[in-house]
Amino acid sequence: MQTRNRQAGVPLYTQIASTLRAKVDSGQWEVGDQLASIEQLSREYGVGISTVRQAIGTLEEQGLLERVHGRGTFVRAVPRDMRWLPLGADWDSLARNIEELTPRQVLKESSGEQPRLNAGDGDPAPCYHYIRRVHERNGNPFSVVRLYLDSRLFRRAPQRFREELVMQVLKDMPDVEMAGVRQTLLVDGADREQAEDLQIGFGAPVALLHRAIQDGAGTAIYVADFVYRGDVVRLDIDLPPEPNRDQQTQTDLKPLSDKEEIR
Known part of the structure; x- marks a missing residue:
């Protein structure tokens, strides 16, 4: 059983909702995919069934998930890229x-x-x-x-x-x-x-x-x-290009003199 870390001040269902949303964001769950049952998710994250229901309800309100009576919970849509x-x-x-x-x-x-x-x-x-x-x-x-x-x-x-x-x-x-x-x-x-x-x-x-x-x-x-x-x-950060390794390697290498022995 995986116990969810209780972040101070953050409701547990919000933490679970963020975790589930991340699976949709990353493409791990695609539109049409069926989620595990609420009972299975409860055991996986080490939280109560009511907490999982609240988390799924949050994502339903956002239009990402859909609960179908008698069938289960499905991914309805991929989040729009709002990170402008x-x-x-x-x-x-x-x-x-x-x-x-x-x-x-x-x-x-x-x-x-x-x-x-x-x-x-x-x-x-x-x-x-x-x-x-x-x-x-x-x-x-x-x-x-x-x-x-x-x-x-x-x-x-x-x-x-x-x-x-x-x-x-x-x-x-x-x-x-x-x-x-x-x-x-x-x-x-x-x-x-x-x-x-x-x-x-x-x-x-x-x-x-x-x-x-x-x-x-x-x-x-x-x-x-x-x-x-x-x-x-x-967060966008442009890093400077990596130094030319070939040029640096050539600078560091010194030619052997006639008196130096290769071992």
Whole structure:
């Protein structure tokens, strides 16, 4: 019997639903395939029958599975590729991402709060302006962000920073130097507040992105913690080409002299 790991704060049926969905995502289960019985799945994952029923019900609501009375559960459809938001690792990716996004509403705003700075994020600014808001695409919420902006910058265009994407406003300020950006990505389950803001189920997968931007003096002028729906993001990283092995090998090899003996 395989016992499912109980992830803190994530309902067990959500974990099972994610596991079953992954089998459809990967092509291991194709459209028309029949799943094992609920009793068999219960034994396989070491959970109760009611938990498996809840998990299957979740995927039924998403249109992926279908229960046929007297026959069993079948794969009905393959998930559409909704992962339209690439989380790249360069400035060009950041610039592309902000062009089609829209801030929906400010949930909270205040001055004087200090962000959590990680090692490498930069030195703190004297004061920050805090904004918590939801971002959407085509009318659908996909991320909620807790944003801290250097108050000296916020005071220059407060209305724009409230209504537009902060990164775009900073790009439009030619005298503001964005000398470095540091990002940290984690994966977790949505808490109740995040689930409500993003209109997803409690415990559904989310990507947590911490981003800090430094100016030329090393000050963290922008610090943000994003929570993205797990079904809209993907991570794209371009690696540099591998060094030419043949050339490196030839460089490392030295010709034998007449006096050297081959053993």
